[in-house]
């Protein structure tokens with residue numbers, strides 16, 4: 001298939017996923033389109049960089065999320081960035097398999113996953129080099145991005161501020177570099193940031209910016225767009241009921257030929273329980289733990305603890321170690337909730353003990 005340049009401008013990749021062939025063969029009348037907005041009432045899809053259209057979705061995607069058999073889990077419904085097949089320009093008939101998915105656990109009493117963006121190639125983890133600079137937060141974001149299928153890239157903003165500490169920035173960049181994650185320091189307001197990020201914004205690439213409030217995501221978005229976002233983002237569109245609403249566009253074609261997904265969910269990321277703490281940027285600590293005298297060392301007061309020894313020698317940052325324990329605990333707790341949800345869905349009783357994903361436990365490793 002020779003995709004129209006319009007589709008490429010919204011992230012269509014040359015070389016179509018073989019799994020898509022089957023879906024397309026099953027719906028020969030349908031055309032691919034990308035989800036650019038997700039609302040309670042339905043979806044807005046686009047087939048090019050212009051305006052999107054509101055479309056009907058499959059009835060099972062509209063049913064409230066519950067624990068009854070047959071309901072579609074939130075992560076199995078389309079999200080911004082998904083490719084779908086649309087018939088007659090108005091009806092979604094299929095969701096095409098994803099190459100990546102950025103998910104988090106939704107806040108609330110019941111375990112629920114929230115798909116933030118799909119088919120993302122690169123996730124820029126944005127953190128300011130000002131007073132808000134926080135390596136622990138970067139570690140959290142990296143953990144969530146690393147199992148998603150998207151490549152993480154750390155973007156340290158506010159490098160131009162007088163308060164930005166160049167030594168701290170260098171140390172942070174070096175630590176991140178050791179994890180094999182690229183990191184760049186930029187002034188998000190300076191057009192030179194476009195050049196700095198260009199290796200990850202090639203034509204057809206889809207990127208997202210994740211990071212806490214005030215980190216510079218909007219500023220960077222404006223700079224990458226080369227225009228004032230506020231003037232471009234608020235576009236009038238029809239919602240699913242045909243009303244005109246001024247909405248926030250969630251998928252933005254960039255001048256470079258890449259596109260940027262901008263959704264509000266990017267500020268706070270909680271583990272879903274599917275993360276692998278060992279692969280999620282803590283390989284160094286896992287390697288040390290393997291040297292501890294006791295297989296089940298908790299790295300507390302046990303003799304022969306290689307982790308504590310590395311901290312004592314100044315080779316491992318204690319804050320980083322504590323964060324590893326904290327995030328590992330969060331992943332283990334979420335993983336337990338995920339396991340009981342799966343059991344609920346299958347109509348079975350939850351297992352008496354959820355599979356452990358605690359740090360140091362290598363049984364769950366891929």
Ligand SMILES: Nc1nc2c(ncn2[C@@H]2O[C@H](COP(=O)(O)OP(=O)(O)OP(=O)(O)O)[C@@H](O)[C@H]2O)c(=O)[nH]1
Nearest residue numbers: 157158159186187188189213214215216217218219
């Ligand atoms: N000097 C300087 N200021 C920056 C830079 N990046 C962001 N800022 C400023 O920091 C403030 C917050 O930036 P935003 O882009 O609004 O941050 P955000 O991540 O979009 O925040 P939320 O929308 O709350 O998620 C703004 O006043 C920006 O002008 C930078 O690299 N250099």
Ligand SMILES: [Zn+2]
Nearest residue numbers: 292297299305
């Ligand atoms: Zn130990």
